[in-house]
Amino acid sequence: MIHLYSFNTPNSYKISIALEEMGLPYQSHPVDVRQGQHMQEEFLQLNPLGKVPVIRDDDTGMVLAESNAILLYLAERTHQLLPSDGPSRALIFKWLFFQASTLGPMFGELGHYMVLAKEKIPYAVERYSVETRRILGLLDEHLAKCEFLEGSYSIADIAHFGWLEFLRQRGIPLGECKSLTRWMDTIASRPAVMRGMRIPLPVRG
């Protein structure tokens, strides 16, 4: 049995979606980051950095944080959603690193300065808006040439989807990005994605 410690956040959704897609049995343990549960001793023993998601795998004893590392672990454990070798595997790794090092931080900072920051800092909003638009443009151009980020549907698509939904939910218009919107609608209509997006709470809280 896999235990998933997560909340309704973009990085957490990756794992609930992947578990649903792969048909792996799992138990969900909500960690309410709004209430500070991610900084409580019990959770810090799983991830000393205090960030969700984390998994604990009873079968292997593995405790793992970092959402894209978890995606790779699950894909390799099930031989699903990641080719075992070849150029496509390397390109999926490229998208996973791009998502973790560029897209996630830029979108996260934009969300922070637009919504959460106590003090409005126009320079920060402008900087992260420009970076976000660059990233959206890159994805839109790429997806105009292919159905999924690399080859067939993979953990690379899963890694990006929750973050793009996060932008949509914050009212950042993606309307001009027609290919990106087409890709998002395709992914959003998958039953496993719909189930995964309701974990751990049925609606975004």
Ligand SMILES: N[C@@H](CCC(=O)N[C@@H](CS)C(=O)NCC(=O)O)C(=O)O
């Ligand atoms: N690089 C980490 C980032 C994890 C992360 O930032 N998680 C957020 C939710 S999406 C979190 O736990 N935030 C609470 C905090 O930073 O205090 C990953 O990909 O798992």
